[in-house]
Amino acid sequence: MGLYDELADLPLRVDAVELVRNERETSSDFTRVTTTVELHGPDVTGRGEDVTYDAGAHDAVDVADFDFAGKYTLDEFSDAVGAADLFPAGDPEQKAARNYRQWAFESAALDLALRRAGETLASALGRTYDPVHFVASTRLGDPPTTDRIETLLGVHDDLAFKLDPTSDWDDDLVADLADLATVRILDLKGQYEGTEVDQEPDPELYRRVADAFPEAAIEDPALTDETEAFVEDEADRISWDYPITGVESVESLPFEPNWLNVKPSRFGSVESLLDTVEYALERDITLYGGGQFELGVGREHLHAVASLFYSDSPNDVAPGGYNLPDPPSDLPASPLEPPADPSGLAWASPDASSSR
Known part of the structure; x- marks a missing residue:
């Protein structure tokens, strides 16, 4: 079996979608804006991140545009997201943004499906x-x-x-x-x-x-x-x-x-x-x-x-x-050690959670 085949049939259920706007100044002299996509299921939530570079595309997004409630396999959810118009307010400035937003929903779905199954991506x-x-x-x-x-x-x-x-x-x-x-x-x-x-x-x-x-x-x-x-x-x-x-x-x-x-x-x-x-x-x-x-x-x-x-x-x-424009003095060094208790798709170094 291929890598994707190991994941394609993972079941998930989406009860609601939530979008969370993120913003931070960077050392490259621009304000970075992203959106966290949250897919809420029974007692578990999966998260992904939309890294579209146009801040206006994040400001224009409306959770009502994304009705993905239902039961799926991961592969079925991928088909649903791939067929949806993820930019109903208008075409993004960069064509690549369509992939960025699709990945946000798909990675959230994978995170949700893995958590529901009590698995990590590794396991x-x-x-x-x-x-x-x-x-x-x-x-x-x-x-x-x-x-x-x-x-x-x-x-x-x-x-x-x-x-x-x-x-x-x-x-x-x-x-x-x-x-x-x-x-x-x-x-x-x-x-x-x-x-x-x-x-x-x-x-x-x-x-x-x-x-x-x-x-x-x-x-x-x-x-x-x-x-x-x-x-x-x-x-x-x-x-x-x-x-x-x-x-x-x-x-x-x-x-x-x-x-x-x-x-x-x-x-x-x-x-x-x-x-x-x-x-x-x-x-x-x-x-x-x-x-x-x-x-x-x-x-x-x-x-x-x-x-x-x-x-x-x-x-x-x-x-x-x-x-960050002023990097903290306590940033983790390379290499990042794996987390002691990972869950779903998330992976955070134990000493890096505040500065990932």
């Missing part, structure tokens, strides 16, 4: 939770400096990083970063379109950072005539994030990858996520988790999935406190 799949290694993702400001890196290293001096190079990173800054920090992932953001973090193709930047951090995975380069030679040279450590939404998207890549970033919300459905994880593991593709500035249970769900399938990777799933 339902016949696996065990392992400590989750993580890196911290941060931007360097405008103009870019090493200040943020130094602040985070002041919390844990062995912290490793995922960084987003931009064209204003000059030779001196890159050299300072290389002396200061361990960088495991360079996110070139060349695949993004229509977002505030789009980075234009820049072969000189690509080469500058690749040479400075020879052990780092290189994520989402743009594919243009100007970058073709670079991508060919570095193919073994090229990774993909933004395009990855399911098995078909992996098979559509220009070459078979060695690395993939797994962001569960990008996949929309539990089935698509687990099918892609299984596909990659069968082909020895190195997976690592990615975050979306989750503010609540969504972060725990990232930890649970990473813990089961790619716990030793450079997972971009640091507890949410690392994204």
Whole structure:
């Protein structure tokens, strides 16, 4: 049986839907808004997190739009959510938001079904939770400096990083970063379109950072005539994030990858996520988790999935406190130890519950 087959027939009952708005300032100079989806059943509640980036889409959401009351298997609930219009107030700014909201409902349903059965994701799949290694993702400001890196290293001096190079990173800054920090992932953001973090193709930047951090995975380069030679040279450590939404998207890549970033919300459905994880593991593709500035249970769900399938990777799933403008001094170090008493899809380090 495949991974999803182990879960598809889990029963659940939804009596009511509740939506909870979350908001927090971030170190990337924007206010993050998400919505917790709560599916209430008899004596148990399942939770998921909608990570749609447009705050207006969260403000416009109305619980009356989501009538999912009834009895289902997990697979039947997935079909119902997949057929529903989850943005009845109007199309979201980003097409990907439809997957984000679908994942919020599906992950809540999985959490509910697991809790109802007295299971965790690990036990339902016949696996065990392992400590989750993580890196911290941060931007360097405008103009870019090493200040943020130094602040985070002041919390844990062995912290490793995922960084987003931009064209204003000059030779001196890159050299300072290389002396200061361990960088495991360079996110070139060349695949993004229509977002505030789009980075234009820049072969000189690509080469500058690749040479400075020879052990780092290189994520989402743009594919243009100007970058073709670079991508060919570095193919073994090229990774993909933004395009990855399911098995078909992996098979559509220009070459078979060695690395993939797994962001569960990008996949929309539990089935698509687990099918892609299984596909990659069968082909020895190195997976690592990615975050979306989750503010609540969504972060725990990232930890649970990473813990089961790619716990030793450079997972971009640091507890949410690392994204605060002023990170607390008591943030947990990598790796995160599994919880002593997990339940459902939730997975929280015993010392990280206040800063996940």
